[in-house]
Amino acid sequence: MNVLSLVIFLPLAVGLGLYAVPRLGARAVTWTWIAACAVDLALVAAMWIGHGTDGGISYETDARWIPSVRAGYHIGVDGLSLPLLALTSLLFLACAIYSLRQERQVRAFAALFLFLQTVSLGLFAALDLLLFFVFFDLSIVGMYFVIAGWGHGDRTRSALKFFLYTFLGSLVLLLGFIGLYLGAEPHTFDMVELTRTPPLAGSAGLAGLVLLAIGTGLAIKTPTVPFHTWLPPAHTDAPAAGSAILAGILLKMGTYGFVRIAMPMLPDAWRRYAWVIIIVGVISVLYGALVAYAQEDLKRLVAYTSVNHMGYIIVALGAAGAAGDQAARRLAVTGAVTQMVSHGLITGALFLLAGVLYGRAGTYDMGRFGGLAGRAPVFSALVAAGAFASLGLPGFSGFIAEFQIFTGVIGSGGAGLAVVGALAIVGILITAALFLRLLHRAVLGPPGELTARVTDLRPSEAGAIVPLLLLAVVIGVAPRLLLDVIEPISATVVSLVAR
Amino acid sequence: MMRENPADLLPELLVLGAAVMGLLAGSFLPRARQWIVGLLCAIGLAGGLVAAAFAARRTDLMTFDAFMLDPVTHVTRVVVLAATLLVIVLAMSPMRGHRRESEFYVLILLAALGTIALGATSDLLVLVAAYLLASIPGYALAGFGKDAPGTEAALKYFLMGAFLGILMLTGVTLLYGLGRGTSYEMLRAELGTAPDGAVTVGVVLLLAGLLFKAGAVPAHFWVPDVTEGAPPVVAAFVTTVPKIGAFAALYRFAAEALPPGAGDWPPLIAIIATATMTLGNLAAFAQDNVRRLLAYSTVSQAGYLLVPIAVAGRTDLAEPALLFYLAAYAVTNVGAFAVVIAVGRDDLAAYGALVRRSRLLAISLVICLLGLVGTPPAAVFVGKLLMFGAALDGRYAWLAVVAAVNSVASVFYYLRWIVPAFTGDAEQGRGLDRVAQWTACLAAAGSLALGVGSGVALTIG
Structure with missing residues (x-):
């Protein structure tokens, strides 16, 4: 058993262990949970150092699982999975710290989150389609119980x-x-083999259908317009930590799947339908931003900006399949992967902040607050930082991601892509407007009816949220740390798509 | 040279021996010690399991000119015997001290024996005999409680079984005439040249009986009534075990008796499969009685099981898909019924806050129900995966899509049962049946183990 398997299954083991010890107090449970997350994060950090910046797969394990359909327990990390593994363990740690004040059914809550952490880490490390799917499906079950069990409203x-x-x-x-399995010769679910020799290379029609199926499946998870309608209610009614994981990690499973599976395994079909993908992405960018602008509910607002932010990723990945300059397309893919990390950090922080607001006042309605800056200065400062980070202000990770995406998309050449880039930049403007409006209404101005109820952040809340935003700043100021790991893999992905 | 070695039928003989000895012993034992018959039957089943496991290691052959010893038979044997053993264990506490306790065990064993013969035979005449042996004990079991719902269920079960059995016999006669023989080998050689329309009529008539045993549309009307009216243990048995033999028989008939392309088999079965899964799911939506809900869920599961039957012979995935799904379905379905028996109530309200009464039982319920949906890593997931694969590989992509949409729809009613178990208000019911509770946990663990260890299971099977 190598260190990667340990990283994946440690949270699950701790989660089961919580039930093995009878009469564990709520505080003890949460501290065990935090410790497990911290150990996991440390292990991922060690793996990051061990992996270095080469483009290959490290920490690989390939064990037989269902040999008769050639599916295996095949896991490993590369420049694409490593940032997401790190994001996953960090965000789950933040949620554990945030939940220090959790009171309702703490043990089950911690066990469920530890289970979700195993599932998410396993998904980002999986190098076998079936294994990927197992984790993909289990993430749904886990999140269902989080929303149904600890949510509020019409949960x-x-x-x-x-x-x-x-x-x-x-x-x-x-x-x-x-x-994909049936199209490969010999039949296999192994991602590495499927990437090496893309299946269905000879039959364009079938490859298109398979891409349609995979694309739809991933687009629902991402989500892109028109498959996004499950997202706002799920976010609104989920507990704060659940929303943070849902937006920060679970949405990435969709975009990660595009880069890991759809692009390298169906390169012909990806290039042929690149424009469909780009257009879906642009619509998500604009529609997400416009609908977010119209929201009164803070959580729905952040949820719709997620649709907008995921849209940039889709646009970039689509542009990587359109004809154009190789270096620019690499830039677009690097930007897309950076955006996954950046969105996870910033949106995770914003949802936790929204949870603070709900915990104090019992509502997300922005119109009923105002002048929070005077009442809760730390809280307001963090909301402002999150808002500026989310709208892509230089100095934050969002800027690094979106700048690369726009440069990559426009730089790929062609009038069409330039128009796409211009439209996507309109999305940024709308996002900027809506976040400034949020700051005006809730943070600045005269006190609202519920402002008096909002007290400033508690240490556990600040301890969960500050590191996320801090890391967004670190990536914004010194992006090489992250980009050095991502760039080799985006070069690989672009050359695989160009086959 | 015909092979006639009784040792080939050792698992069946062990079960038969246990049944006969049980019947004899039951006539002499006082009522308080009738449980010995149950023990005897359990030993017979366990012995049969061991014998079947050893038999599975040998090469394929045909014995008595009508009984195939091949992977289909081996899996049928093992799954039927294991599921029956679980049912016997479940019955131990509700049947304890019942006036007809020993008869119960014997009838269960005889029905299981008929089911194995149904799945193993390669001759139409033996198929009819096996149908009767599998059915008649079932009718008696359905009315075992001697109460009004049980009697109604038994009557409905019997009338439908008798009617569809006659149709099946007519179909056998017709196919005999067309194929000049009743053995599958003969039929495969001869049916190709027979008039196509007549073959189709014969096949449809034969299907009547097998679909009745499988609980598939349009022969599914007995399923909800028997599941609700009969004692819960009997419901667990008749919705699980006879299906196994019926699907094995359907597969064997399609793969061994029908020449490729005869009788419009794939489209016919594909349409029946679509109707079965869809109607089963639609009917399950509004059920507030968990046994009726499970009954309709078994109907929809029969629809998924028909998918590999439809593409039998068109893809190599059909056989592993069917056999694995059968095993996965059997263990998961028995597990779900074990939860019902453990709680002892049928209305959804009785499951409120089950997690507070027994955490393990509530988790077993979740594993079994989400397992039936096809959530990994439970066993039915691998079954569904192979089933989807078989459908796509057999050029029935639309059937795979129908099955996928139906799987999603089924989530809705399973969740209606799961959610109150965790969030609802506790209702102070009577105590939980300990044996059934542990059986449910065992079945849930078995479902997970079979799913995670599916590689091993598929290599052996």
Whole structure:
């Protein structure tokens, strides 16, 4: 058993262990949870150092699982999975710290989050389609119970909608995976082999259908317009930590799947339908931003900006399949992967901040607050930092990601892509407007009816949120740390798509 | 040279021996010690399991000119015997001290025996005999409680079984006439030249009986009534075990008796599969009685199981898909019924806050129900994966899509049962049946183990 398997299954083991010890107090449970997350994060950091900046796969394990369909327990890390593994362990640690004040059914809550952490880490490390799918599906089950068990508002209904919608997506994805399996000669679910010799290379029609299935499945998870309707209710009714994980980690499973599976395994089809993908991305960018602008509810607002931010990733990945300058397309893919990390950090922080607001005042309605800056200065400063980071202000990670995406998309050449880039920049303007409006209404101005109820951040809350935003700043100021790991893999992905 | 070695049928003989000895012993034992018959039957089943496991290691052959010893038979044997053993264990506490306790065990064993023969035979006449042996004990078991719902269920079960059995016999006669023989080998050689329309009529009539045993549309009407009306243990048995033999028989008939392209088999079965899964799911939506809900869920599962039957012979994945799905379904379905027996109530409200009464039982319920949906890593997931693969590889992509949409729809009613178990208000019911509780945990663990260890299972099977 290598260190990667340990990283993946340590949280699950701790989660089960929580039940093995009877009569564990709530504080003890949470501290055990925090310790497990911290150890996991340290192990991922060690793996990051051990991996270095080469483009290959390290910490690989390939064990037989279902040999008769050639599916294996094949895991490993490369420049694409490593940033997401690090993001996952960091965000789960933040959620553990944030939950120090959790009171309701602490043990089950911690166990469920530890289970979700194993599932998320496993997904980003999986190098086998079936293993990927197992984790993909289990993430839905885990998040369903988080929303249904600890949510608020109309939680059962939102959780059900989330489950049904994303489960449909996962089954469509499974059909696509089986298509890849049957298209490969010899039949296999192994990602490395499927990447080496893309299946269905000879039959364009079938490859298109398989891409449609996989693309739809991943688009529901991402989500892109028009498959995003499950997202706002799920976010609104989920507990704060659940929202942070849902937006920060679970959405990345969709975009990660595009880079890991759809692009390298179906390069012909990806290039042929690149424009469909780009257009879906642009619509997500604009629609997400416009709808977010119209929201009164803070959580719905952040949820719709997620649709907008995921849209940039889709645009960049689509542009990587359109004809154009090789270096620019590499830049676009690097930007897309950076955006996954950046969005995870910033949106995770924003959802935790929204949770603070709800915990104090019992509502997300921005119109009922105002002048929070005077009442809760630390809270307001963090909201402002999160808002500026999310709208892509230089100095934050979002800027690094989006700048690379725009440069890459526009630089690929062609009038069409230039128009796309221009439209996407409009999305940034709208996002800037809506975040400034949020700051005006809730943070500045005269006190609102509920402002008096909002007290400033507690240490546990600050301890969870500050590191996330701090890291967003670190990446914004010194991006090489991250980009050095991502760039080799984006070069590989672009050359695989260009085959 | 015909092979007639009784040792080939050792698992069946062990079960038969246990049944006969049980019947004899039951006539002499006082009522308080009738449980000995149950023990005897359990030993017979366990012995049969061991014998079947050893038999599975040998090369394929045909014995008594009508009984195939091949992977289909081996899996049928093992799954039927294991599922029956679980049912016997489940029955131990509700049947304890019942006036007809020993008869119960004997009838269960005889029905299991008929089911194995159903799946193993390669001759139409033996198929009819096996159908009767598998069915008639079932009718008696359905009315075992001697109460009004049980009697109604038994009558409905019997009338449908008798009617569809006659249709099946007619189909056998017709196929005999067309194929000049009843052995599958003969039929495969001869049916190719027979008039196509007549073959189709014969096949449809034969299907009547097998679909009745499988609980598939349009022969599914008995399923909800028997599942609700009969004692819960009997419901667990008749919704699990006879299906196994019926699907094995359907697969064997398609793969061994029908010449490729005869009788419009794939489109016919594909349409029946679509109707079965869809109707089963639609009917399950509104159920507030968990046994009726499970009954309709088994109908929809029969629809998924028909998918590999439809593409039998068109893809190498059909056989592993069917056999693995059968094993996965059996263990998961028995697990779900074990939860019902453990709680002892049928209305959804009785499951409120089950997690507070027994955490393990609630988790077993989740594993079994989400397992039936096809959530990894439970066993049915691998079954569904192979089933989807078989459908796509057999050029029935639309059937795979229908099955996927139905799987999503089924989440809805399974969640209606799961959610209150964790969030609902506790209702102070009577105590939980300990044996059933542990059986449920065992079945849930078995479902997970079979899913995670599916590689091993598929290599052996």
